[in-house]
Amino acid sequence: MGQGSSDHGTWNRNRSNNTLDQPGCALARKNHYVELVVDQGTSAPGGETAPGPPQDRLGRPLRSLRLSVTDRCNLRCRYCMPETDYQWLPRGELLDFDELSRLIDRFCEVGVSRVRVTGGEPLLRRGLSKLIERIAAKPPIRDVAMTTNGLLLRQQATALQEAGVARLTVSLDTLQPKRFEALTRRDALAEVLAGIRAASRAGFACESGPTAPGLARLKIDTVVMQGINEDELCPLLDFAAEVSAELRFIEYMDVGGATRWSADGVVTRAAILAAIEQQLGTPTPLPGRGAAPAERFALPDGRTFGVVASMTEPFCQACDRSRLTSDGFWYQCLYAQSGIDLKTPLRGGASDGELTALVDHCWRKRSDHGAEDRASLEKRDTLVPAAALRGNPHLEMHTRGG
Numbered sequence: 001m002g003q004g005s006s007d008h009g010t011w012n013r014n015r016s017n018n019t020l021d022q023p024g025c026a027l028a029r030k031n032h033y034v035e036l037v038v039d040q041g042t043s044a045p046g047g048e049t050a051p052g053p054p055q056d057r058l059g060r061p062l063r064s065l066r067l068s069v070t071d072r073c074n075l076r077c078r079y080c081m082p083e084t085d086y087q088w089l090p091r092g093e094l095l096d097f098d099e100l101s102r103l104i105d106r107f108c109e110v111g112v113s114r115v116r117v118t119g120g121e122p123l124l125r126r127g128l129s130k131l132i133e134r135i136a137a138k139p140p141i142r143d144v145a146m147t148t149n150g151l152l153l154r155q156q157a158t159a160l161q162e163a164g165v166a167r168l169t170v171s172l173d174t175l176q177p178k179r180f181e182a183l184t185r186r187d188a189l190a191e192v193l194a195g196i197r198a199a200s201r202a203g204f205a206c207e208s209g210p211t212a213p214g215l216a217r218l219k220i221d222t223v224v225m226q227g228i229n230e231d232e233l234c235p236l237l238d239f240a241a242e243v244s245a246e247l248r249f250i251e252y253m254d255v256g257g258a259t260r261w262s263a264d265g266v267v268t269r270a271a272i273l274a275a276i277e278q279q280l281g282t283p284t285p286l287p288g289r290g291a292a293p294a295e296r297f298a299l300p301d302g303r304t305f306g307v308v309a310s311m312t313e314p315f316c317q318a319c320d321r322s323r324l325t326s327d328g329f330w331y332q333c334l335y336a337q338s339g340i341d342l343k344t345p346l347r348g349g350a351s352d353g354e355l356t357a358l359v360d361h362c363w364r365k366r367s368d369h370g371a372e373d374r375a376s377l378e379k380r381d382t383l384v385p386a387a388a389l390r391g392n393p394h395l396e397m398h399t400r401g402g
């Protein structure tokens with residue numbers, strides 16, 4: 001996988017025909033009319049259109065959209081934003097709610113029924129509840145979820161619930177204040193815990209137990225790092241039970257932004273399960289995972305938890321997700337080195353039908369399996385060096401959304 005290459009889906013305004021650089025896609029502009037020309041695809045307007053929602057080259061449908069509503073964040077987690085300085089997306093490039101809503105409609109037309117709002121820190125986006133209301137009101141959308149660091153959750157939990165967020169995931173890696181500060185560069189553990197408790201009271205509390213539905217309403221995500229927090233698995237499970245949340249342990253990933261990543265820092269799924277077994281008894285795998293990133297387990301005491309083993313057991317074959325950045329770049333894989341620029345045609349006069357056809361066409365051409373590619377490397381190192389990230393912030397996890 002090449003490193004640091006630029007986004008290849010950019011509409012180049014300087015070209016006479018405004019061609020999209022994404023292979024196979026070209027938008028030709030004729031006065032105010034934009035025509036999508038697809039050289040070898042199956043969904044060109046006016047041409048042959050394959051019936052039904054598109055599947056990619058590995059037979060995967062597009063069902064889930066992760067919507068990054070901002071690249072800004074109020075924490076600096078060591079595994080995500082460890083650097084001192086960051087190159088931010090220019091504010092004028094951010095899509096407004098009308099633009100985001102219009103793009104989401106296009107994704108719905110090709111099969112998306114679930115949206116997860118993320119970032120950066122999504123609760124920094126002003127007026128977010130208004131956007132959530134609009135997303136939740138779309139008939140094809142059956143699930144609106146959000147991932148947040150929880151810092152602003154205490155104030156916003158009820159509004160999010162009322163706006164239509166059905167499932168909430170809060171990131172929490174430690175219950176120790178000093179450790180939290182060392183991990184995030186902010187002395188703010190108490191606010192995050194208060195946010196999680198507020199969410200639990202606001203109606204996100206979930207049933208636990210082996211028979212509880214797989215789509216827990218309140219989840220806590222913990223990135224487990226060697227030498228940092230691997231000694232807190234049981235205390236975190238206890239806290240999750242106290243607030244009626246389900247915990248997910250996540251393997252530390254070598255995604256863009258994780259510039260301090262090393263293989264030694266990863267606590268594997270096997271090690272997580274072994275540590276839990278030693279203290280709490282054998283976890284029993286639960287069925288019904290589907291395309292979910294987490295495998296769920298039940299403990300002998302009836303509590304449940306999940307493990308997201310993207311590093312040691314990648315689940316690319318079932319991946320039905322893709323990511324849209326706050327400035328309208330579409331990434332078909334978390335590890336993708338380039339994305340598809342939807343903002344330029346959106347702001348350049350493309351019709352709804354043309355945008356839908358573009359999304360449809362590009363999904364059919366998708367063959368990404370980035371986590372499997374990474375897992376097959378003999379020696380694994382940082383995905384993108386810090387200097388390259390400064391040159392292209394789209395490569396950052398906090399830009400494209402986790």
Ligand code: SAM
Pocket residue numbers: 073079080118119120121122147148149150169170171221223250251252253254255258397398401402
């Ligand atoms: N700021 C929000 C938060 O932290 O929940 C949402 C965005 S954050 C990028 C989404 C998720 O990505 C978080 O749960 C975070 O723990 C996870 N994440 C970020 N970098 C990671 C890494 N290197 N390995 C594993 N998970 C990571």
Ligand code: SF4
Pocket residue numbers: 073074075076077080081119120121149171398
């Ligand atoms: Fe941490 Fe989320 Fe911010 Fe990344 S985006 S630094 S994971 S809070």
